[in-house]
Amino acid sequence: MEKPHQQINTVMTTLITSTAFPSDIYSFSAHAVREGQHIGDNVFIIIEGKMSLRNQHNQLLLVDVYGPYILNLIPDILSRTYIIGEESQFSYISYPRNVFYSHIDHHNLWPEIFDILSYSSIHLGEQLEIMKLRSxxxxxxxxxxxxxxxxxxxxxxxxxxxxxxxxxxxxxxxxxxxxxxxxxxxxxxxxxxxxxxxxxxxxx
Structure with missing residues (x-):
């Protein structure tokens, strides 16, 4: 399954251009944050760059996520077990989950979110299978x-x-x-x- 570029860009554009709430852009680098930072519960809009997610216990890489991308759409899937790797460097916008869901509902963007979630589940599922390999x-x-x-x-x-x-x-x-x-x-x-x-x- 190919990355749903059009759907990601549609959701991102409506968020960034919305006047209902601020869309401040931040930059992430390992030098600017504490070691082992969790992704938290907010929905992440990665504009550009790379976010690496690693298992907090053994540092194994789960996935490299390249912008543009929308991450952490489902609560608690990534926030408790995985941390942002120190090799990550990306620009992003972070939205409280309730604000993000309200925006998606208001603009009827659930079909786009479904396509993004479908891609994410397949992509992350493949990576989890790799982590199960025995040798x-x-x-x-x-x-x-x-x-x-x-x-x-x-x-x-x-x-x-x-x-x-x-x-x-x-x-x-x-x-x-x-x-x-x-x-x-x-x-x-x-x-x-x-x-x-x-x-x-x-x-x-």
């Missing part, structure tokens, strides 16, 4: 396939850094698996980037 190899295998399926990721991302920044696993552990897969002829790496990938073995 480091299964995680590395998942991300190798993801990188291989994206021209942008293959050209831009260092494989090891990409995986470790999203999982909390050690660089040495990830590199050991990558080296063995390369030795076995399952993949090609140049300057830390994936060049090609064959069908990977079920187990390592």
């Amino acid at each position: 480091l190899y299964e995680v590395v295998k998942y991300y190798l396939i993801k990188i291989n399926d994206s021209d942008v990721l293959r050209d831009r991302e260092n494989i090891c850094n990409y995986i470790t920044s999203r999982t909390g696993y050690s660089k040495s552990g990830v590199m050991t698996i990558l080296k063995e897969l390369k030795k076995g002829g399952y993949l090609g790496i140049a300057n830390g980037k994936l060049r090609w990938l064959k069908t990977l073995p079920l187990k390592f």
Whole structure:
């Protein structure tokens, strides 16, 4: 399912242009806030930049959210377990939940909200499934396939850094698996980037 850009922009435009309440824009950076800040209960409108959400107990990455986006539409889903990662940097508007819902109701924007929630549930569901994988190899295998399926990721991302920044696993552990897969002829790496990938073995 593709990101519902049109629906997000429609909701954001009506909020920002509304004269019923202020829409002050703030900037988030790790240097300006306390460590381990929770997202809270407000609805977040991410205008631009990246918000990283990490598990507060083990620092595993749940998801990178790129603006424009509307986050935290359902209460308590993210606010209690996940924190904003220190690598995050984004501009945003924060609305009290009751104010946001009232605005959506007044402008009859529930169909747009439904599409945004549908996308979010699928996207977050995929990430939660990754966190359930039982071994480091299964995680590395998942991300190798993801990188291989994206021209942008293959050209831009260092494989090891990409995986470790999203999982909390050690660089040495990830590199050991990558080296063995390369030795076995399952993949090609140049300057830390994936060049090609064959069908990977079920187990390592």
